[in-house]
Amino acid sequence: xxxxKIINDPxxxxxxxxxxxxxxxxxxxxxxxxxxxxxxxxxxPIKDKVxxxxxxxxxxxxxxxxxxxxxxxxxxxxxxxFASPSPDPIVEATKxxxxxxxVVYMYGNYAGDIxxxxxxxxxxxxxxxxxxxVLVTDDIASAPIDKKKERRGVAGDFYVxxxxxxxxxxxxxxxxxxxxxxxxxxxxxxMGVALGPCSLPHTLEPSFVLEDDxxxxxxxxxGEAGVRKGKLRTADEITxxxxxxxxxxxxxxxxxSVLVNGLGSTPLMELYIMYRKVHEILxxxxxxxxxxxxxxxxxxxxxxxxxxxxxxxDDELQPLLEEETLCSMFRV
Numbered sequence: 001x002x003x004x005k006i007i008n009d010p011x012x013x014x015x016x017x018x019x020x021x022x023x024x025x026x027x028x029x030x031x032x033x034x035x036x037x038x039x040x041x042x043x044x045p046i047k048d049k050v051x052x053x054x055x056x057x058x059x060x061x062x063x064x065x066x067x068x069x070x071x072x073x074x075x076x077x078x079x080x081x082f083a084s085p086s087p088d089p090i091v092e093a094t095k096x097x098x099x100x101x102x103v104v105y106m107y108g109n110y111a112g113d114i115x116x117x118x119x120x121x122x123x124x125x126x127x128x129x130x131x132x133x134v135l136v137t138d139d140i141a142s143a144p145i146d147k148k149k150e151r152r153g154v155a156g157d158f159y160v161x162x163x164x165x166x167x168x169x170x171x172x173x174x175x176x177x178x179x180x181x182x183x184x185x186x187x188x189x190x191m192g193v194a195l196g197p198c199s200l201p202h203t204l205e206p207s208f209v210l211e212d213d214x215x216x217x218x219x220x221x222x223g224e225a226g227v228r229k230g231k232l233r234t235a236d237e238i239t240x241x242x243x244x245x246x247x248x249x250x251x252x253x254x255x256x257s258v259l260v261n262g263l264g265s266t267p268l269m270e271l272y273i274m275y276r277k278v279h280e281i282l283x284x285x286x287x288x289x290x291x292x293x294x295x296x297x298x299x300x301x302x303x304x305x306x307x308x309x310x311x312x313x314d315d316e317l318q319p320l321l322e323e324e325t326l327c328s329m330f331r332v
Contacts, residue, residue, distance in 0.1 A: 050101045059301045070169065106181060160184045193217050193241075
């Protein structure tokens with residue numbers, strides 16, 4: 001399989017992409033101290049507001065840069081493709097969004113991100129900027145429920161960031177923002193399927209191998225091994241399998257928001273076919289869908305596949321999910 005990309009120098013793709021995003025959305029975004037890997041809200045810092053800083057590797061757009069804006073993240077630090085940002089852009093973004101109430105770091109549960117964000121937190125602590133961290137661990141394929149803290153963060157990022165961003169926008173203190181973000185994470189579960197690989201810009205080699213008639217359930221957004229390879233099945237059959245795993249962790253919840261997420265090259269047509277079945281399954285289980293999101297929210301370059309994410313809602317999380325969001329790549 002040959003991979004083709006519309007790029008210039010493969011080693012400059014991230015910097016050129018970030019430059020393009022900031023130019024295209026300069027009413028919302030700006031660089032933090034001219035650091036090309038640190039992007040913040042145009043109106044940052046906001047006095048007496050807890051700052052929300054997200055981040056991770058590039059290649060997952062619209063995550064993470066597309067989540068920067070009112071009601072969501074105040075800033076994002078990004079690394080090379082599928083690689084953690086170094087501490088420097090994290091520190092620069094932290095300083096740029098610090099409004100005097102501290103900053104919450106939020107990112108998926110990956111070793112490289114943990115190491116570099118923790119280093120940045122220590123550096124910011126030396127400058128009297130309080131930092132707290134919330135990890136996203138929504139991928140139920142990556143570890144059993146009794147080891148939830150070991151799970152990866154995937155498309156559930158969207159819901160956890162959204163809740164935290166709304167809480168911070170409403171002026172809540174840092175401990176309360178963290179409590180709500182951790183609660184949202186505990187209530188968020190995801191499961192995905194891959195039909196085909198992506199390729200890194202500088203190699204153009206497949207990130208994993210599947211036969212033409214194969215799929216893989218539970219594959220990670222960086223190509224981490226899933227839980228099962230098998231013959232390609234119909235949209236309804238795939239959705240039923242993913243939803244069976246999700247329903248096993250619903251704990252009797254009766255109201256949810258649903259995200260059907262494309263991994264990079266899956267047409268909206270196919271995502272809506274999956275959503276149709278999700279809606280049917282939840283209805284048969286007497287679970288109300290409060291809101292739904294269908295599209296690309298956390299991708300993996302041009303990977304072919306999709307994921308389903310559900311956040312269990314209560315009277316505390318639902319209003320935060322409903323708060324207005326204005327970001328560069330979408331509005332909620």
